[in-house]
Amino acid sequence: MNISVGFLMVIIALALACGAAVGWAFAASRGRAGVDAARAEADSARAAAQASREQLLVAQGQQARLEDDFERLAEKSQEESALLAALSPIAHQLGQVDRYVRSLDAKNAEQFARIGQQLANDAKTTVQLASTTQSLASAMRNSSARGAWGEVQLRRVVEAAGMLAHMDFDEQKASAGFVDSGSASGAGNAVSGAPSKGRPDMLIHLPGGGQIPIDSKVPMGAYLEAMEISPSDLERAKERAGHLTDHAKAVRSHVNTLVKRNYPGDFANSPQLTVMFLPSEALLSQALDSDPGLLEYALGQGVIPTSPASLLALLRSVAAVWRSESASAEAAEIVAVGRELVDRLSVFVDHLAKLGKSLQGSVKAYNSAMASLESRVLVSYRKFDSLGEKAKALQAPPQISSEAAQIREATAPEL
Template identity: 40%
Template structure:
């Protein structure tokens, strides 16, 4: 027999139990949601931490790699820079010396040509002064030692006006030979090329002084003829082989210095062929004016010699500069090749990093882990210019003129 009362109670119990089960199920769902939310946050935190750790490890590794590369490149560049500085420094000093030589040559040239007018003016003044003093010295010249001293002073003054004293290219009061036959030239002028010119100022003047004191024209002419003969005899003595052989090296010629224009003109009037005879014996007659011109010519020859020496020094500097520039060009080309090799190494390293490291690192962007993208690294492109080989002939191939 069915008990409906108990059945009713059982149905109520079932309803209560169903309500309790639903509440438990709802509670379980809430708990599951909470657990899923908790584990989702935890997983995201762990993912972000792992991404941060991997990114930091990657950046540390990249920074260490590139820091070493930068240090190595910096050291290599510093070595190349020091080598380049050592190569350029001698060239810089060479250019300074070259500029100094050019300045010296220009200064000497300006002084030489700028002083010509002053020398001509001094020559005119000394000629006028000598003409006045000649009359006052006639009586004093009869004394032998006074006459000799006057000739030496006049000779020295002419040398000073010619500008030969400062150059020290003449020798006063030299003695050649020994014993009674010793020769005593008044001056030996040194010429470039180990050559020399002998100057003698001991011209005989007694016959000329006698002619000045004679009022009779016939006697005066006779004394002037004697003066010309004495001068000619002295020319023959100076032109003798024994006189020239006493000097080493043998003089180019001998200069007979006549310390007054009037002495020379009087002898030349009595014997017009005096100059030709003197040249035939290797003796040049010179008055103060012509001696100054002669010594001035010698001075210009020395200046020309100095110019040739400067030109030779500049040529040597040019040759050395050319060689140093060639060496430096080789260093520059080698430096360019080193730079190209460094760039090639950098590009290979960059390519390896792109293929092996950055490809994996960029996957984090696709997973949405980080919104910050990795920067792009560009390879080094282009080539280093090289110095063309100098094809022109070297300055050393030129012939000196």
């Protein structure tokens, strides 16, 4: 394309030169009169040739620039081709990454859908749990329901300790002369400190006929009110502390009630203490935190506040005492059987000695009889032969060896 433009410019320049020559020839033939016109035309032709020459130079400059641009484009194309060749593995890897990302996005979308479904189920469960919790909280505000729950927890702890009903403990057993606490006489006994003849929730039997009364108490009204306030809620911190203080007062009030009932007075061999069972660890710990002197006060009054863990430890100790008592009883029984065996063995030896003496007398009597037979009886028996009458043959008595005839004497040191 650049060569055609240059060739065209050369043709144009030659045409212009030819035109100028033709004009000059025409002017010369016209004479002097047309010299000026010819000169003017020649000047015009020269101007046109100069313009053509300038245009040719411009066209050559443009051709040079176009060639430079073409070379640069060719070099750039080669560089881009090399770059594309170098980037081809990266492009392949990017394609794999793209496919992996698309697969990962699909999996994430599926997982997000599952998570959304799980969150919906969790929200539903949370609503149900909130409803159940509300129902449970309402039930725990009922004193009868709380009492039943406390008794169930108490029985579970006792069973976990390995104790057996009616052997190691009794439930709701009234002592002799039980008087209803609601009667006038019952109130008088409680105030005077005399035996209340009450009905504890459980009696733990001890070796030697002792008993430990256990009463289950569930003070949860103020505790539930306090738990409804978050510990991080600083604005209601004072209100929460007030509810916990009321909870500690309620526990102390139950201690005073058990002191007035005086359960240990109903049992002669009681260790003079009453166990107050709280069916939750938090009930006891929160009360002791709010009233640090509560435990010392209760112990001083003969009341032991316990939670499931501490009561289990106490009952395991009682069970260990029972096992020790059972082992001692078995050892005493073995000693008694041994003594009886010694006594009976002594009697048996006496009888055996008498039997030996009797056997010895029998052997002497047998020997005497044999001597009498041979020296006295058989002499008369032989006279029948002299009379001519054959006597019936006699069977010889059995012989007794010397070893059998001799009674063995005892040589053991015990005899």
